[in-house]
Amino acid sequence: MANIKVACIVPTYNGRSDLCRLLCSLEKQSAAFDLFLVDSSSSDGTAELARSKVECVVTIPGSDFNHGGTRQMMVSTNPGYDIYVFLTQDAYLEEPDAILHLTRYFEDDKVAAVCGRQLPHFNANPLAQHARAFNYSGSSVIKSYCDVPDLGIKTAFMSNSFAAYRGEALISVGGFPKHVIFAEDMYVAAKMLVAGWKIAYAGDAVCRHSHNYTVLEEFRRYFDMGVFHAREPWIREQFGGAGGEGFRYVKSELRFLGLRYIYLWPASILRNACKLLAYKLGQKEKYLPIYLKKKMGMYKGYWDSRYAQI
DSSP: OTTOOEEEEEEESSOHHHHHHHHHHHHTOSSOOEEEEEEOOOSSSHHHHHHHHOSEEEEOOGGGOOHHHHHHHHHHTSOOOSEEEEEOTTOEESSTTHHHHHHHGGGSTTEEEEEEEEEOOTTOOHHHHHHHHHHOOSOOEEEOGGGHHHHGGGGGOOOTTEEEEEHHHHHHTTSSOSSSSSOHHHHHHHHHHHTTOEEEEEEEEEEEOOOOOOHHHHHHHHHHHHHHHHHOHHHHHHHOOSHHHHHHHHHHHHHHHTTTTGGGHHHHHHHHHHHHHHHHHHHTGGGSOHHHHHHHOSOGGGGGSGGGOO
């Protein structure tokens, strides 16, 4: 692995203070990599900070940003790398060997992608803390399509807030898609698993990343998730639905809160009910008018794109 070429790609938009924190953590990394930033015409000084710290910065119109398409554009215009690491601006690496630990999983030549561990930010509320504890354990695992009977849809779990992809494998499954509303990471991971590749979860490659979402923000996110699954039915057909996982999440959250945070139990139940409702509405989005889908969803610009047309 000593001679591999690694590219690190970060999309940015109006997140100057977050980006400053991320860049500081990247400067401390023990692994060698080339850093590329793609900024969606920020207006808060994010692009100026990026250009002062990073040699390769691309600016695109904000209206052109696409979760899968923008990332794939950066891969396609910077070919020849063995591994592509992706981060979001609101994450930062917890320790200097984070990228080194992440890329070591590619020593197994069947591993196509690796998802790093996410710890909550220090200002995370208890609900955000649980979300990270539930999805990101300290135990590492390498998964294949054979694990679907045991893991279900979690087999294809992936997050581009801190993940890496083998360039060869990414190309072999067609790269990141332009047509999905979001979850381009899960889409690619699922494609890789179906094609016979393995997916790794690196519990020893750690970043900090979390969101203190409001009820409305969670509703919008889960509406978009419902849209994603409705428009990509093959994922549920191949890996199963998310219903059982959702029920397990609710029980886990109430246990996590315990008596110490008993005052948050009503909020937890309300939030999870809203997430379920939003997800179900997203699955039925083809019956809803565009203006309503814009109000319900988080990624409103998607509905103005040609990819929104069914």
